[in-house]
Amino acid sequence: MQNNPKIITQYWGKIDPLKIEDYLGVGGYASLKKFIEKMNPPKALREIKSAKLCGRGGAGFLTGAKWESAMAQKSKEKYFVCNLDESEPGIYKDRMLAENNPHLLLEGIIISALTIGAKKAFIYLNGNYEKAKIILEQAIIQAQKNKFLGSSILKSKYKLKIEIFSGAGAYICGEETALINSIESNRGEPKIRPPYPTEKGLFGKPTVVNNAETIANIPWIIQNGGKKFAAIGLKNNPGTKLFILGGAVKNKGVFEASTEITIREAIETLGGGLQKGKTFWFAQVGGASGNLYLEKELDSLVSGAGAILVVDKTVNIYDLLLSWTSFFRRESCGKCVPCREGTFRLHEITERLADGEISDRDKEAMLDIFWTLENTTFCPLGKFAAVAMRDAVEKLEIFRKC
């Protein structure tokens, strides 16, 4: 792993998030100026496409392709949404981003929204992120005063309004169609696709929903060019990524590193290795919906949204299993039966497992539920609910108690 440029965290802790002057002092909003004075939406799109920037929310869809699809729509009204719902357990990179450098995020939102032709953008903020809300509200007011937002941005014909939409605690609202439902005052249940949000999204208009971390890369790409970005990290998923280290590591927190990093390197170099006296058991990568990796599998890349939870041998595994199953049972929206019932029964069986009362029939039923969740649920939540549990069954000896 070589020394990589810090794209997102460069000024964390060095600038005051409540002062726009600090951000301007380190060259902030220069990318927006460049976009308005020297570029146009097709040109900006070309840069993002050549950067091969992938979504940082977990799914990894190409940002350029998403934008292009929305730009191809003829509708006069379009929306841009920054997804800052971030409710995956163990993931708080976007909160740190908003709290440490809110203007970087705003600059990214403004450039993105103007590129796709939106005059209104929303920040869908996790309902529990009170501090981030205050900071972002302040940042929006400052950006308006400095003419980076409003009816004539930097005296150009571009206009944009940004509104913060604070959620109310629902994991599923991180899924883009559920998020759109939520802004429309409906239950935050996912919708069937197609039509994709980029064709028919918020209030029936073309809408691009991007993760906050994805958006925070945009100013750098506009300033330095897509080719330079594509040269960093992996070929098919370039750039840097925020990684969240947790569990038995020495340094817990959010770190930025190239996308090339393996789980082992992340634990050693970013997390500082294991805490004294703890023995590695496995790592869960990507939050509660993430796969489990044993010691011999640690040379894989970090998948999903970038969380690495290191579990050591002192942990009561049944507490952790129950935390996953109760989480998905609680957060299943109830729209489709396989997920609503599947997550519920999986939790019941896991409770019996924790009590040491699991029967052979339960074990068989568990495998059936995994299959049903993986193959028949309406949206990815159901699939996620099975990932870690299946790995636990296959890789850890969780049935040993019985």
Added chain:
Amino acid sequence: MLEKILLEFNPETKNLFLVLKKVNAVFGYISEKDAQKIADYFELPLAKIYETASFYDLLKTKKPANLEIKVCSSGDCVLGESAKIIQEIENYFRIKVGDEFNPKISLEKISCLGRCAEGPIVIVNEKVYEKVTASSVHKILGEWR
């Protein structure tokens, strides 16, 4: 008071969520009476108000208990003995996690709040406690007894 909140918003369905959040913030929950008034104002069926409100964790349709205790039970907090903390609280107040029958005290498992590095997290009536342990939780509960 409710009328004052309603008049801040145009009666368009897209404002319903914002109204519900505000009512919940001011009164602590959305009572049936208030839900009916909101339905009348938006010219929507009462069922629609509940359809939206009942979906979200942070919107309450029942009066919350006087003492609301929430314990994070995800990832880092679980590794940091949040399960033991829940047991301690259950024994201390003789309640059961998830029960809604006691109007005075409630104990609830909640999902990740994104404060993993400061976990385990316990919240008592909106006050957030960080790095709680199974032994330190007694002192916190004593504050609220």
